[in-house]
Amino acid sequence: MSVLIIIDAAEGSIKKSAFEALSYGADLAAQLGVTATGVALGKTEGDLSALGQYGVNKIVQVNGDQARSDDPSVLASLLTALVTREQATVVVFSHSLAGKAIAPLLSAKCKAGLVTGAVGLPTTENGFVVKRSVFSGKAFAHVRIDSALKLISINPNSYKINTGGSAATVESVLLTAAAPRITITKKQKSSNELLLTEAETVVSAGRGMKGPENWGMIEELANVMGAATACSRPVADAHWRPHNEHVGQTGIAIAPTLYIAIGISGAIQHLAGVNRSKVIVVINKDPEAPFFKAADYGIVGDAFEVVPAFTAAVKKLKGV
Amino acid sequence: MKILVCISKTPDTTAKIAFTDNNTKFDTAGVQWIINPYDEWYALVRAIEIKESKPDTVLHLATVGVADADPIIRKALALGGDEAFRINLDGADSFQVAFQLAQLIAKGGYDLILTGKETIDFNGSSLGGLIAGINDLPYISLATKLDIADAKAIVTREIEGGEEVCEVNFPVVVSAQKGMAEARIPNMRGIMAARTKPLTVVEPVTQEPLTSVTAFELPPAKAGVKLIAPDQVEELVRLLNQEAKVL
Ligand SMILES: Cc1cc2nc3c(=O)[nH]c(=O)nc-3n(C[C@H](O)[C@H](O)[C@H](O)COP(=O)(O)OP(=O)(O)OC[C@H]3O[C@@H](n4cnc5c(N)ncnc54)[C@H](O)[C@@H]3O)c2cc1C
Numbered sequence: 001m002s003v004l005i006i007i008d009a010a011e012g013s014i015k016k017s018a019f020e021a022l023s024y025g026a027d028l029a030a031q032l033g034v035t036a037t038g039v040a041l042g043k044t045e046g047d048l049s050a051l052g053q054y055g056v057n058k059i060v061q062v063n064g065d066q067a068r069s070d071d072p073s074v075l076a077s078l079l080t081a082l083v084t085r086e087q088a089t090v091v092v093f094s095h096s097l098a099g100k101a102i103a104p105l106l107s108a109k110c111k112a113g114l115v116t117g118a119v120g121l122p123t124t125e126n127g128f129v130v131k132r133s134v135f136s137g138k139a140f141a142h143v144r145i146d147s148a149l150k151l152i153s154i155n156p157n158s159y160k161i162n163t164g165g166s167a168a169t170v171e172s173v174l175l176t177a178a179a180p181r182i183t184i185t186k187k188q189k190s191s192n193e194l195l196l197t198e199a200e201t202v203v204s205a206g207r208g209m210k211g212p213e214n215w216g217m218i219e220e221l222a223n224v225m226g227a228a229t230a231c232s233r234p235v236a237d238a239h240w241r242p243h244n245e246h247v248g249q250t251g252i253a254i255a256p257t258l259y260i261a262i263g264i265s266g267a268i269q270h271l272a273g274v275n276r277s278k279v280i281v282v283i284n285k286d287p288e289a290p291f292f293k294a295a296d297y298g299i300v301g302d303a304f305e306v307v308p309a310f311t312a313a314v315k316k317l318k319g320v
Numbered sequence: 321m322k323i324l325v326c327i328s329k330t331p332d333t334t335a336k337i338a339f340t341d342n343n344t345k346f347d348t349a350g351v352q353w354i355i356n357p358y359d360e361w362y363a364l365v366r367a368i369e370i371k372e373s374k375p376d377t378v379l380h381l382a383t384v385g386v387a388d389a390d391p392i393i394r395k396a397l398a399l400g401g402d403e404a405f406r407i408n409l410d411g412a413d414s415f416q417v418a419f420q421l422a423q424l425i426a427k428g429g430y431d432l433i434l435t436g437k438e439t440i441d442f443n444g445s446s447l448g449g450l451i452a453g454i455n456d457l458p459y460i461s462l463a464t465k466l467d468i469a470d471a472k473a474i475v476t477r478e479i480e481g482g483e484e485v486c487e488v489n490f491p492v493v494v495s496a497q498k499g500m501a502e503a504r505i506p507n508m509r510g511i512m513a514a515r516t517k518p519l520t521v522v523e524p525v526t527q528e529p530l531t532s533v534t535a536f537e538l539p540p541a542k543a544g545v546k547l548i549a550p551d552q553v554e555e556l557v558r559l560l561n562q563e564a565k566v567l
Contacts, residue, residue: 141533143532236498268334
């Protein structure tokens, strides 16, 4: 019996969310007393046995063109075969773009209960119960999975990454599935920027910045901090910033270690997407801005003065 | 061309999140209900735009819910669509809900099935994929653009750090997100017309849910903000570095 962990490897490189999933799956397998098996679909960069450091025993590398398919149905049917082959009782995904596409398809094919957006390991005293985020981060739900096979996709930045495990054994398999039905005609990479959902630090700005021409100082602060940039909805709606920076209840939900909100009022819909951040810093000239109620640290002041000083202070700390 | 848009009822974004019955049920007292924003702003509006450009398009709406979902589906009909179906079930999990919709879809012969990216209450992001998996249809998730050409769907979807354009034959299930369309406000004519559009109540088929919520929990309250004077930014950086240890 085993816990399978699907390794999220967009374009071949294995990302932080996969390390979290591997650590989660390894800890869960230890808890259940079964094997922890990572699953690499298609070509991945680097030495797969090194993924043992996150605590997994074994890596199954699925070879063949189909394992690189752009059609999530093809990947789900490969995984269906793998579930049987590896006698899996639990499959762990990252709640990433790929996970969101594949996990529900696998759930339907195997009639396996799926909990998305999990934030912690299951408890098994009263059935198999997983804690997940609901109401856009405003609450948690404990969800029991009643099917024999259980699927979990974990939220980015929600599980501690293990270290120090020994090398995993690597096994190659060739599996086949039905032909893809989706054809890709064009790929556009916006850039190799840091992924917003994976970023440890996020610098976010709102309408208080007055206009897109003032974002230079926001980008500079983000740069010195190694942070990703985000924005409030009206900023994206006005096309001051791209849509993929819009965080909140109707944008992207994030949970960085540090979230810095500049010139954002802190409307309930904005907070919903960012309130799982570990530490929140708010810079706003209005002391009554609702964001201060959700913040850990705050400065009541003009962003146009505070932000450059902030950048200078971080540079000084980092000695750059 | 026949399109089905799946509509969900969700609490308004400003609704107070609280629980009753020993934290096992969402407290609906005083809650205003809305059409799930992703379903309305993106899936439904894009479907209406397609119908506007190709008037012979048949546009149906469907929801799984009990009678209290009727005002929501009428609201959606006020924006557009020819008729609606309500599958009469208080769905317990996404699988049970998807299973109901999948039966309706199999019978209805739809070419294009649209859902929102996720609901803003349960944030499952799984309904479209479940429907596609149950009916063995292709699935394109998190689409930011959708066009119809030569009896094919041309869909742009989000990928890590970018976008890609996909082509797929009908029938297909697509989940919609920001970028696909702009929110609309229903006009008086639409509201009047919605009153007389057919809303058929369909009895559910038997399918047990695969998961159940055992309890809800609210996050712990923040300890309170520590304010730093605007001319003391270095102190803020020191606190982030030494006290919070996040810098
Ligand atoms: C259904 C629905 C869904 C929504 N979803 C989202 C969502 O997902 N994400 C989201 O962000 N919003 C969302 N909203 C919008 C939300 O209600 C707010 O309108 C929005 O978040 C406000 O953006 P803002 O804080 O940038 O702008 P404002 O509310 O205009 O706030 C600007 C802030 O900047 C401050 N400021 C001005 N000048 C300065 C200065 N020089 N220095 C420092 N501070 C300054 C002001 O004091 C003010 O607090 C949603 C709304 C609805 C109805």
